[in-house]
Amino acid sequence: MTWLKLVEGYMPMQMITELAVCILFFSICNYLLKKAGIGVPKFWAGILVWCFVNLFYLKYRIYPPIPFSVRAIYGTVSACGIFMWVSGSQEEWLEFKRPIINVLDGNNFFTKSIRTVLLLLLPIGLGAFAYNSLLPSFEEPIELRTVHPAPPATTKVHGKTYVLQTAQQPYRIDTDGKYDPAYSNAHIVDQSMGRLMKDVNSAEDNPWDPNAKGYIKHVREGGEIFFQNCHFCHGDNLNGRGLWAFAFNPIPANFTDAGTIAQLQETFVFWRVAKGGIGLPGEGFPWASVMPPWEQHLTVDEIWKVIMFEYWHTGYYPRTWD
Amino acid sequence: MGRLFTPMTRGKKKFFALTALFVAGVFLTLPIILSVTALAGGGGGSAGGPPPEVLEQRKAAAAAAAEAGESVEGEENKIETGRDVYYKTEGPAIGMPAPVTADNETFYPRYNFESRVLLWVANQQHLYYGSFVLAVPIFCMCIEFAGMVSKDKAMAKKYDQLAYDFIKISLTAYSLTAVLGGILIFTFLTLYPAFFGYLSGIFRPVMHIYALTFVAESATLYIYYYGWDKMREGVMKWVHLSMCVILNVIGTVLMFLANSWIAFMMSPAGVDEQGRYLGNIWHVLHTALWNPLNVHRILGNMAFGGGVVAAYAAYRFLSSKTDEERAHYDWMGYIAMSLGVAFLIPLPFAGYWLMREVYAYRQQMGITLMGGLLAWLFIIQATMIGILFLTTNYYLWQALGRMTGGERFQKYIKYLVFILVVGLLVFITPHTIVMSPAELKAMGGQQHPVLGNYGVMSAKNGGINAIIMTTILSFIWYQRGNKVPTVSWSKFGNIFMGCFFVIAQLNNIWLACYGYFIPANVRIGLSVPQVAGTLSCLLLMTPLNLAMLKGGRELGPIKWGQIPPRSQYAIIMLATAFTWMMGLMGYIRSSVRLFWHVNEVMRDNSPWAYTHTIGFAANVISFNVLFFWISIMFVFWLGTLGAKKVPVKGPVTDAIPGGAAAQPAAGH
Known part of the structure; x- marks a missing residue:
């Protein structure tokens, strides 16, 4: 996304402002959709916001690329923030949980299919994760270099x-x-x-x-x-x-x-x-x-x-x- | 037997009560009075040093020598003077030099295990319990006082019961603190004899005063606890509360004395370059970092104590079988949490002061902490602080749900979440980023042009102040949960409060940006208006809100006990985060000395004078946290053994928390 410049000298505030504008835009859209009776369920809204911030904005909008360790921190904090949002009140929490409960409790073909797919995907996903973790890596190791170490007295x-x-x-x-x-x-x-x-x-x-x-x-x-x-x-x-x-x-x-x-x-x-x-x-x-x-x-x-x-x-x- | 004593009149009772209080106060504060006298007299010399009269002679001779500008050589004694490493004053070198140790069994006797880790665990456990038992009596004092001034009899009884519950928990912990203190001293003596010998030589008079103060603390605590029933009415109740005040004064002095040892190890004073004591015990006590550490530790202990008691209440809430119990422990958790958070809010400012003093004392030490070797631990610390504030906000939002009318505010939570998350992201963005060489190359340098700006102090001050202001706003909403202001000026008040918060937040953000364009020493000064804005929100808006709510219309009762279990898990998380952060900061503070026992005075030549990896340190901290929580659970369990069974009553949705208490208020 190089067509929209990050202005030198103002980049930190620009990033926060852009994020705020995007979130505000989503809120307004969701509000209008709700008025029209087709509001996005909280479960999907939460997932969408997280994906937008972490998988799109921080990964592709901010240049030069942000190292993974920092994106991991941001991803975790934003996930916590989204959890706080969707469970801020009991009503919202129930609304957020509803699709999960529906899938777990439902007895129709659709929910059964989802459960079956998840049941199959979960061990496969874990297996793939374990395999990747154990796979020999040829990447240079992570460095924890202290840029400004303490000087001598x-x-x-x-x-x-x-x-x-x-x-x-x-x-x-x-x-x-x-x-x-x-x-x-x-x-x-x-x-x-x-x-x-x-x-x-x-x-x-x-x-x-x-x-x-x-x-x-x-x-x-x-x-x-x-x-x-x-x-x-x-x-x-x-x-x-x-x-x-x-x-x-x-x-x-x-x-x-x-x-x-x-x-x-x-x-x-x-x-x-x-x-x-x-x-x-x-x-x-x-x-x-x-x-x-x-x-x-x-x-x-x-x-x-x-x-x-x-x-x-x-x-x-x-x-x-x- | 009863006939021997005729019933006393109220006036006589009052007289005897006050006399008893005075006598008890004098006896219990005697160690402090004695200590002041001892300190005024210059304290004692170093261990193994000459007797006091010889010291006096030497001091006089040294003073004369200083006047004459030459050293004095007596017939028998050669008087040497030394220059204070911190105060830069001259004084007679009356102590022994700091021992020059070597890596052998004489200086560092050892098991087949790292002595430093053993000492670390012993020290941390003692500190956890010490903090807890120093904090809880302060809570008791506040709660007992609240009960005494409460006009509502039922509430007064509840507060009294709560204070008693608190001190009961603290009593068992107190014994454990003493036991752990003993273990700590034995660990020092057996594993680090040379270092401990030197330290106890320097602090000889202080250590004796410390021990005496501990005796006074014990006596006061037992009188306070066992006298609860005897001193429950009228003037005697005030005497009882006064005992708690004395208890807290002694406890605070106790902590200050212990702080002076660690402050000396970090920023020694009162000794010369060889570590020889120069005869002024006040200089040894009053080192560069003593007062910042004192303030930081008081606030930290209080926040920690509040967290632990709140976690106890949360645990009891989750395991409650009846609505009465749930209501009682919900209320107890709320009170403990509120007290803890009240001290959590100023804690970052005290921490900031401490770090500022560290930098002023030694730039090298400051950079090691915040920009160098230990910088990543500071990022973890920032994360923990963020967790504390986020969890506090979350609890308050959940608590709004148990109030009729609280839902008015819950729809705005998402905006607060945004501010909190952005503030936290800025606050925890590391200056030194962990990355692979490929990422480093792709980034084009060690500093990221966008995020690098979040990694320095100016932005971080803005981040944490934004978080704290949001927490204050959440608290104000909580206060308003089930109430609507009815004062004639409520509209004006609301607008004023809204504008105040907006302006304070804008001021905070503006100063965070402006800080990049001015000299560093001026930038440091900017934290003052930032903090002032935040504290103004706390100290002006909270009372203003209460004034507006006075006589306000209630929308419904607080339904104690009807709070989602998520809130209680949040409390437990809060307490765990406190404990973990305390362990972490203790480690950071101690390891910043690097290879020194006493910074730049006594070198650590043990085989463990290196800085542990972050992973190892985190594991030991986690072990300490786990050990503490397991042992404190045991203490809690002991506390329940003495509880009396009460009849189970029907559901409670009354404003009086707990309705009938889980434990009776009378007959302790």
Whole structure:
């Protein structure tokens, strides 16, 4: 269903809104059908809603595909929700159960046939399930990789030990050279890519202004380092879609995603960049990341500057706890 | 014999009752008073340390040294100072350093089994029972008070009987708590002697106070229970209730003291880097996570206790033979469930505070919990929280069915289901998704561009607040089930309430979206208006609703006992979910220390200093839950042994729950 776009930046709310509209549409249809005396029985209504949400909407509407583990969670929760709906009152519960009871209690040819078919299908289905479960699989095993594993308390880079809880970005400074996160936060670019350089015309905001100094000057320096070293994988727009990105699995981190640098302390990113994939703890699957330990290629200052550029460019603020 | 005592006048009785209460109160709170004095005096030193007078000398010398900016060397003693790992204050290092252990039988004596699992089970069972026996007296206090202020005599009697039933269940559980506490200590002493020796050295004065407080708790509980009949009328009834207040104060202090040990293990303070005690017991008690843990545990215990008692009532309801019994246990379940849910609603906020403090204390610890190694357990926890709220809503909707007029609201249930399900889906969407490499490749990265946004805190706050607000709305509908407001301003009130809920919900959703566009520290602050909106719904709308219903027109009686069995299974599920979640969170809280006995101070060098797989942990938690429920069923069964038979009466559809009680209110 690619003809109906999921609008970047609004996708989470769009998904919920679409689901709400669909459910509302079904309710209205059912209401009209009931008025016409041909309402859908609750039993089938429940099954239809579940199938629509899980077998159609989440499977085919949402792109890229949702991993099975998440769809399984959603399927279970929506099944519970439908149970709560159909058994919310005793009358509704009786209405929902009626077709089941009719089939189990009925003595006509039709109900007997259904019972017989079910009786045959049930063991066959269970057998098929058991067979499939035992069948040797050649699929790669499920991975439980922790994307952002807990960092160590301290990290040693170029001979100096940094306490990640308390270390500060040395270049997050105002025009007077004082550490000032509020100042730098006020001068990041707009988050939306289309408006990247909007209103960037003063020396305080424009990294390319010859008079730029302090924070914004260091952003420019960080940008130069980024485009010399990082953009091949992390991409021109820092969205993890660089030239080489699709040679790797997993592809490099998408910094524009709210789930990456936006929720990390700057010192965490410093540790990750300095130590690279190989420096990850076991839970982070160090063998599944090709990022080099950049401490072998960059100075400490360069690492700090490139991190600052990443925050500036994506429009995110590093996580703080004050 | 009776002639020896002339009947007392009411005034004299009152005087004696109050005097007795005062004396009992003083004696029972004596350990707490003593403890405050002891703490003010700086407590004691570490185990094996020098006697108090030497400590005093050392402290004085250290203070002088600190002033002079140099260390003091006496003729006999070399005074060393240490720097508090948390408070960063200087103090005399008067305790022994934390032992550096090794993987051998000296430090870790063992059976041919994993010692950690043995300790885990012993600890969890003790905690289950401890929570239960701390929560139930608080319920008793509330219910007994409700009975005393009730103008309806029959209702008053029912409440009194209910409170008695509760405490009766609690009494057997209390003995079991003590037994399990003993088992826990023996397990510590025999399997982790070095660690327990160190911990008891640090907490020596606190542990003695704890033991004394336990004695006081026992004494109060027995007086409260066995004095029920003697203190059932007039002023003596107030004295009896006051005993329950004292009982709860002591119980709470008891829990706070025990909490200080686990808080110390997670976020030590009052010791230096080597783990040496620095002479300030208050620092050792008042660690970074102590107060958040205290608040979280009080609320959690209450919700858990309510769930267990409600499950007891549900079990009795399902096995009832008569309408009277069904009515009684339906009512009992409802009361217990209401009390439990009342504490469940603020519980996520307390949990949020705790996690915020964890992150503030150590970013590393916070990420391990919620974004790293233990993140999947947190998703399971979110699922359990969702189950709790969904089940609560479901029970309330079923309960509407036993009220004439409740059907007015049942047709709107489907809309509430939608909000609850969407809120839960957002709340439980994992940040770290389990997937095969093929799925990872198809997804194009570790983060899903649509669902990835649900995986972070901003959306999750929105999800859980939406769920809680819906639960509050369900409760308000329940309150209105068989009543119609007749106050002159009812139309205005209804519109106001409707608008309030809509605005609160919109505000919640808006802030959840807005959180993506602002700095993280500001985003964390957004949870305050979100929570404020939810709490406003609870604290303003519920009383407003009651005010509107005062003197309202009744559409019919509440038909106690005429509720579908599904509702009772929902209660049992709720209680099981509570128990499972408690076990899970206990495991998470403990395992976040990773390979430390005391975080960053005493390393765990046992062969079991690794994090279990999720599957193994889930199995042990399930075993703990099963064991607890089997043993508590035994406790319930013991409770029924003492029950007296009552004549079976006809069907009851009266507003007075149970009509004639299953057990007589008099003659305990």
